[in-house]
Amino acid sequence: MISTIVETILCLIMVAIERKIRDKRIKFGRVQTKKLEEWIRIHEEFTYPKAEDLEELVGKTGLSDKQIRVWFTNHRNRKQTRAEICLSRIRYSLQSKSFQRRSKKLKDKLAKETSRYYLSKYYCLC
Numbered sequence: 001m002i003s004t005i006v007e008t009i010l011c012l013i014m015v016a017i018e019r020k021i022r023d024k025r026i027k028f029g030r031v032q033t034k035k036l037e038e039w040i041r042i043h044e045e046f047t048y049p050k051a052e053d054l055e056e057l058v059g060k061t062g063l064s065d066k067q068i069r070v071w072f073t074n075h076r077n078r079k080q081t082r083a084e085i086c087l088s089r090i091r092y093s094l095q096s097k098s099f100q101r102r103s104k105k106l107k108d109k110l111a112k113e114t115s116r117y118y119l120s121k122y123y124c125l126c
Contacts, residue, residue: 028071032061036071046091047076 028036039057040047049057049072057068076088 026067028061028063032063035060036068036075040072040075047072047088048092 036057039049039053043049043053049068054065054068057063058065061068063071
């Protein structure tokens with residue numbers, strides 16, 4: 001009975017140690033951050049990397065796919081104003097396949113309505 005309690009306690013301790021090791025925060029190097037920021041500058045209009053872009057960045061930086069996606073999310077949250085976030089989300093939805101199937105007239109209307117002026121005047125309360 002005592003041995004099972006001891007084994008259980010040891011198991012719980014090992015799980016806690018593994019979790020602490022796994023969740024350790026890693027600070028990116030300057031070179032890695034510069035390469036990610038350079039990608040952001042080049043793709044200023046649409047800051048969501050595609051699968052091919054992620055693979056390229058993984059090769060350039062040596063970071064994992066998940067680390068890069070989290071970095072981009074954090075970067076967008078820190079750097080963009082509310083209006084820019086709103087515009088970025090709209091641009092992302094405009095590139096969806098369901099949008100691409102719509103008529104040209106509707107596409108033109110939506111493109112006009114997503115201009116910064118139109119959004120700030122009618123929709124965004126940012």
